[in-house]
Amino acid sequence: MAKPEIHTMEELSAAIGVSRPTLSRYFQDPSKVSKSSVERIRRGLEQVEYIPNFFATRMNRKKTGMIGVIIPYLNDLFFTRLLESIERAAMRAGYTVITQCSHSDPEIEARAAETFLSMNVDGAVVAPLGNRSDLKVYERLNARLPFVLMDSRPARLSGVDFVGTDHVQSTGLITEYLSRVGAPPVFLAMPRVNFNALEREMAYISKMEELGFEPTIIGIESLNGEGYFEAHGLAVLDDHFSKGNFIDASILCANDRVAIGALRAAARHRLEPGALHRGGLRIAGHDDYPLSEFMIPTLTTVAQNVQAIGQAAVDRLIEKLRVEKPHDNQAVQLMDGVLKVRDSA
Amino acid sequence: MAKPEIHTMEELSAAIGVSRPTLSRYFQDPSKVSKSSVERIRRGLEQVEYIPNFFATRMNRKKTGMIGVIIPYLNDLFFTRLLESIERAAMRAGYTVITQCSHSDPEIEARAAETFLSMNVDGAVVAPLGNRSDLKVYERLNARLPFVLMDSRPARLSGVDFVGTDHVQSTGLITEYLSRVGAPPVFLAMPRVNFNALEREMAYISKMEELGFEPTIIGIESLNGEGYFEAHGLAVLDDHFSKGNFIDASILCANDRVAIGALRAAARHRLEPGALHRGGLRIAGHDDYPLSEFMIPTLTTVAQNVQAIGQAAVDRLIEKLRVEKPHDNQAVQLMDGVLKVRDSA
Incomplete structure (x- = not known):
């Protein structure tokens, strides 16, 4: 026979014959309740099915135990790895994560932020959609809640905590590596959908100038709508290779999906990147996308430390939750990229 | 100057001088309120910043407007595409989706189900973790809520609505295609982490027997822990190719990630799948993983209709939400797979 189902503390109090305040104390801290009451409550709980109401138990609490997370796309393993690392870090710290995806749409991003405010989440971590985002959404979250931005940051937004990769270091590192072991690279850009796209371009240009080489940038125009980075890389280079351009170049791609x-x-033009006896074509990326080591040839790239970024974002958020005014008014944490030399360059 | 921030209907009522019941009626249906009150409420709302409390507005409603979704992994573009199609279908129907990921852990899956029950979501859609799931979790959700299982289903679970791919059809289709244009295929299994793994194996065996060929299955032993399908496919075939096994075989992989x-x-053994002049090696997959068309060579596969599966799961859930007792007591919807002939086979 099914146990009777009980949803409220009042019903539970009546069902097991223990006062409402005693029950409350028991759920907050059993050591505050007499041993005989603890016994009675435990026996009682075995006789019923008690499903505490998530809303009722959180509505009047100062802290809800929830962290809101927004990511811009679901169809990108970089962001799902980042989300996974945030969820695991938050779970370890005892928080429930409520995730919303912007699905490339600034309106959905803004609505997700409002949902978090109305849910009274304790804090929010957002990987911004990018150029099309309404910056007021981040300013509003930042004014109302402990808030951390991650992955990419708008140049025109100030006073917001940020955790991401140091693109000057990471893009500089792979630009220098490619220049050292072969021809100085051209840069195959990604459509400028977010702030990282531009940061990596700038980092490439400044490193090339530092090394005394002429920077060359291709593929800025979006050919395939945003988000489809692989299709963009394929379309831009298919066109160039058809004309005989860049067939023996070193090509640094703005991210690994473009590089794929x-x-x-x-392959379509029967070129063999990285096979030096077949000419000088080399292809490299940025991110260490989970599939890059399975590509043909395996893809040389610079890895973002996704685990560290997710953990640092959660750590910073929790620090802001614990102290009213954090020591450092605004924290920016930039993680180094790590070179992954494989077969393609 | 910032507008005063208001969270409760009581505060709002006091701030704009309209009674609490009138305000409630206005938010439910403005046509139920006098024209002069509508005017006063609209003017009042412009003067304050009203953030309705998500919990308070939902706690006492019969319907919360929320659908809970559980997916087993985040690091798999098949599941993120499925999630995206569910989120879009649910948004179109006016629902808020609360997503939880099991992260390959049955305990997290069970906890996510309890969170949904305590949140009083209107219904739940779950893509099960697989063999290690506790079936009681699905039975419990099914008993308490409108509930739909998708993607893979446990053989021992009955009375639960299901939407997924017809693996007998899809796996049969590609087995027959491979047999018709070349040597009958061997089957490179995936570790049996979920029910689909076994269903596809069985479908392969029965189609081979129907065609009068001897089925051959390799790679069932998990070499790399669950979830890392690419590493599994690489390890199993690297080992076989080293011994000269299957170097001119037709290899049907249990999914595209194994095929990648x-x-x-x-490539490591300098074999060229699909290049018939170089021998008979052919490689095919199942799913049409988003990257399969960018592989080298492009991957021949059978596509799952992810959009239709997500939409059908949401449609069925909403049907169950609307009527107390749906016409058909249990609905199982199986979608056909579609052959995608590319270069690898």
Whole structure:
């Protein structure tokens, strides 16, 4: 026979014959309740099915135990890895994570922020959608809640905590590596959908100038709508390779998904990136996308430390939750990228 | 100057001088309120910043407007595409989706189900973790809520609505295609982490027997822990190719992620799948993983209709929400797979 189902503390109090305040104390801290009451409550709980109401138990609490997270896309393993690392860090710290995805739509991003405010989440971590985002959404969250931005940051937004990769270091590192072991690279950009796209371009240009080489940037125009980075890399290079351009170049791609498209373009034109006896074509990326080590050839890239970024974002958020005014008014944490030399360059 | 921030209907009522019941009626249906009150409320709302409390507005409603969704992994673009299609279908129907990921852990899956029950979500859609799931979790959700299972289903679970791919059809289709245009395929299994793994194996065996060929299954032993399908495909075939096994075989992989590892193994051994002049090696997959068309060579596969599965799961859930007792007591909807002939086979 099914146990009677009980949803409220009042019903529970009546069902097991223990006063409402005693029950409350028991759920907050059993050591505050007499041993005989603890016994009675435990026996009582075995006789009924008690499903505490999530809303009722949180509505009047100062802290809800919830962290809101927004990511811009679901169809990108970089962001799902970042989300996974945040969820695990938050779970370890005892928080429930409520995730919303912007699905490339600034209106959905803004609505997700309002949902978090109305849910009274304790804090929010957001990987911004990018250029099309309404910056007021981040300013509003930042004014109302402990708030941390991650992955990419708008140049025009100030006073907001940020955790991400140091693109000057990471892009500089792979630009320097490519220049040292072969021809100085051209840069295959990604459509400028977010702030990182531009930061990596700038970092490439400044490193090239530092090394005394002429920077060359291709593929800025979006050919395939945003988000489809592989299709973009394929379309841009297919076109260039058809005209005989860049067939023996060193090509640094703005991210690994663009590079996966670039490798596909090379295969279509029977080019073999990284096979030095076959000419100088080399292809490299940025991020260490989970599939990059399975590509043909395996993709040389610079890895973002996704685990560290997710953990640092949660750590910073929790620090802001614990102290009214954090010591450092605004914290920016930039993680170094790590070179992954494989076969493609 | 910032507008005063208001969280409760009581505060709002006091701030704009309209009674609490009138305000409630206005938010439920403005046509139920006098024209002069509507005017006063609209003017009042412009003067304050009203953030309705998500919990308070939902706690006492019969319907919360929320749908809970559980997916087993985040690091898999098949599941993120499925989640995206569910989120879009639910948004179109006016629901808020609360997503939880099991992160390959049955305890997290069970906890996510309890969170949904305590949140009093209107219904739940779950893509099960698989063999290690506690079936009682699904039975419990099914008993308490409108509930739909998707993607893979436990053989021992009955009376639960299900939406997924017809693996007998989809796996049969590609087995027959491979047999018709070349040597009958061997089957490179995936570790049996979920029910689909076994269903596809069985479907392969029965189609081979129907065609009068001897089925051959390899790679059932998990070499790399669950979830890392690419590494599994690479490890199993690298080992076989080293011994000269299957180097001119037709290899049907249990899913595209295994096939991506298989293509990598072929490249490592300088084999060229699909290039018939170089021998008979062919590699095919199942799912049409978003990256399959960018692989080298592009991967022949059978596509799952992810959009239709997500939409049908939400449609069925909403049907169950609307009527107390749905016409058909249990609905099982199986979608056909579609052959995608590319270069690898």
